[in-house]
Amino acid sequence: MRKNFFLTVIVLFSFSIAFSADSDLKTLHQNIQKTLTTQPAYFDTAQGRYIPACGTSHFVEFNFVKNQAATDPSKALGPLFHIPRPDYGAISEQTYDSPAGFFKVHFVTQGPDSVYQSSVDVNPADSVPDYVNKVADIFDSVWIFEVNVLGYNPPPSDGWYADTLNGGDGKYDVYIVALGSGFFGYTAPETTSGSPAYSYTSYIVIRNNYPVPPFPNRPIYDNVRVTVAHEFFHSIHFGYDAFEFEYLPGDPDPVRPYWQELSATWMEDIVYDYINDYLSYLPFFYNYPWLSLRTFSNNFSFPEKVFHPYASCVWAFYLQERYGGADIIRRIWEKCGAVSGFNLFTATEDALREVTGNVTGFSDAFREFTIWNYFTGNRTLPGNFFSEANIFGVSMDIDTVHSVTSADTIFVNIGSKPNPPQNLAANYVVFKPEPQTAQDSVGGLEMEFYGSGAGALWRISAIAYKSGFVPLVKEFAYSFPIGFTDVNNWASYDSIIMVPTPINFLTNFTGWQYGYRVNYDSVLTGPQTFFTRDTIFQNFPNPFVIRNTSDLTHFPFTLSEASNVFIDILTPEGALIKRMRTPQPLAGNNAYKIKGLALAWDGKNEEGQTVASGVYFYRMKTKHADKLMKLVVVRER
């Protein structure tokens, strides 16, 4: 109560002064409002489709500018300076509290902001348009998923600030309005929640309609679902740290919340695996392998930069699928929230070292990520790398393809690459072995790499790949400026791919040049094996959301030799719910990692009943592995 009173006084005080003291801020706010209500969707001619996005970054930047002004005494702007939320002008606003009680939905049934099918009120017939009911249900469902199931802190409540400013009460406010066709919706960070100071309250604005086009042609509520899953994750982000973005003073795009966008786009698919909206962004990653993970822009002259942060959701997918499930992303966000402002890279480093027993850090993970990215689209290798790689529709753009015979030496000077990789990006250079005789099919490739820039901190991979088989991956031994590796038995592979990546955090987005020398050597022979032991991975999707009787969760693994596979699903107390085993041994030296190959469970117990929502364990055994893992079941109503 005391906190309530104290903060309310500050709001009123700063509000009255700030209004006249900082007209710049008001102008900036008006410009953002204009952008959000008028900007059309970008039309991507290559894909032949419109690509709407999220408007949140505009308000992230606004909040940052506002906060800077607030700490400048000459601006006389208090930290609680308040910009009005969306309103509906002369049309009187209606509100609807979501059934689970988390949200207050603001809407109108007349005028330009009028909701989709505003006169349809049958399911339920409660004098609230069905669109509003459905939006509220989806918000409740997403809150339960992201907060209760995945374990994130709920966004801080705005209940303590003045009634005229907080939407009416402490419920989280959602405003349904007409937006420019460029936007699915946005989330606006608003005011410090007090503790810590960088934890912010927020509100969400979503569309009153999702017309096709420019929005994807699918049931309208699927467009609402991905929007809500994405935007509500932003409101969680602002609760952890409203300033968790890279800031590059003087840059045309100084505020770079790419981690918010990539993790929110990833979250869409964690909550609603079947919708796959993220696919439309992927060409802006895979066609531009040299662009840094830290790319961010609002300038549509460079659409690849505008959409790159959304497409970078693949980094979050990699972290999730490689390091034991969705928890790794929450761990990173929790660490981001422990330090005011941008600390993403140390947060990621620390989270990775925790979950791998200090074996893997950021640099190791990023190098491996560059390998996963090669095996996407038409290079998908079923059972390996991204579980949805086959639907990505794109594979990594290749810089150069060199054919190599035993007589050739491929030599490329430093400085000759048109698109060398920026930091946290890569190039893909392919060498095609072309042995001419039986004699020179024995032997392998000798590879040398020349790196420019001691600051590049190069990590260089070699992938030896025969189409359809699990690739052999090696890392070059590298000490600035020279690295080398060998690939034995070159005739065993269709291609040997060199993947150089500079893994540093310098505020320098010039590409790092490199060169190389590659030749055949007859002495490079010797056997290679792919799997030396069995590996059991996290089930996917996890959490396992059961909406339909056909929904399945999959249990991926690899086998070094032929083996039966056993799975027991258990309650947290250890009671057996369901036992599964393969009817006969599965082949060895194989990966069983994708839908159709991995073992699957429909969520039913031995009696054929779908189990209740909750945490379960599964024990999975193969000839050479035996592991107890956790899984979460969520039944949707």
Ligand SMILES: [Ca+2]
């Ligand atoms: Ca409120």
Ligand SMILES: [Ca+2]
């Ligand atoms: Ca999916």
Ligand SMILES: [Ca+2]
């Ligand atoms: Ca932080």
Ligand SMILES: [Zn+2]
């Ligand atoms: Zn977003």
